[in-house]
Amino acid sequence: MRRVKRLTRQLLDRSQQGFALALEIFNKPTITYRIEGFCFFYINAWELLIKARLIETTGKEGAIYYKKKRRLPRRSLSFRDALERAIPDQSDPVRRNVEQVADLRDQATHLLIPELEAVYAGLFQAGVFNYVEQCRKWFPQTQPNQVTPPLLSLVWEREQLEPKVIQKRYGMDALKFMQEQRDRIRALEEGVGDRRLSISIEYKLVLTKKPKEADIALGAGPGGAIAGQIIEVPKDVSITHPYTFRRAAAELKKRLGTSVPFSTHDFQAVVYGEKIKKTDSSPFHYLVKQTGTHCYSELFLDHVVQKLASDPEYLERVRQTYRNRA
16 A cells, blocks of 8 residues: 655644644533634644645645746645645535535634534534545545544533523624524535535433433432433434435345345335334434435344345335335
């Protein structure tokens, strides 16, 4: 495996340090400059990563500079120009995520109140995973310890997000800005429908003998009374249910090989035959309500493969059931 250039290595090291600083700032709830600090170091980390990528793909260190004009100093590419060269597809969810954070960095900082964290949390968390994944994709030969898939600390309180509270604390301009940003990001999420742009962060309450499956645990308090304890464990859907409909169908087709013909229509028949309610979420299926995206878990795929292996007539049976549905 070929080694990266010295300048590339330096850019990567600085990029990963900037990324670590972005996380460190965001994950300290006592810092009120969290959003601004995160955006600044996060975009800086991406810029350095992108420029390292440009050098490696072109084989030229000059790839990160504009064409030199006579009697003028050499200028490095701006962040947005470098991003466009590294990820030319304007509709790419990774690029759009980075652009959204860059837009936020460039906006009027006096309106970036701490409560906006609740609006941007899904956007930021998706960006964190994107950065780690892009590092591994672009530079598989370099796997530093600090680049691991981390989670952001989410510390806001719901009552602090009430419009009256925001207006009283910061004024009408800040409230309008927050509402505009919330509506804009929601519309963007619905239009794109990809977790690489923004991750849905939700909590659930379940009655279970396995406390790790729930976000809120109920137990017996003094005198046998029921006591509640909040466990701050945000569930990342991209980990628990990583497959969209088409990706799940493609993955099953890959696992089954050529011996069992399998199509997206067959996967739809399996979903119907297994009585998965598309309006509900379960260990097999998760509905991202904001975008209407249906996601499926590794557990579900394993379940289907086992069914197909143990019952040769299973696939034909669910196909027939799906054809005969009312």
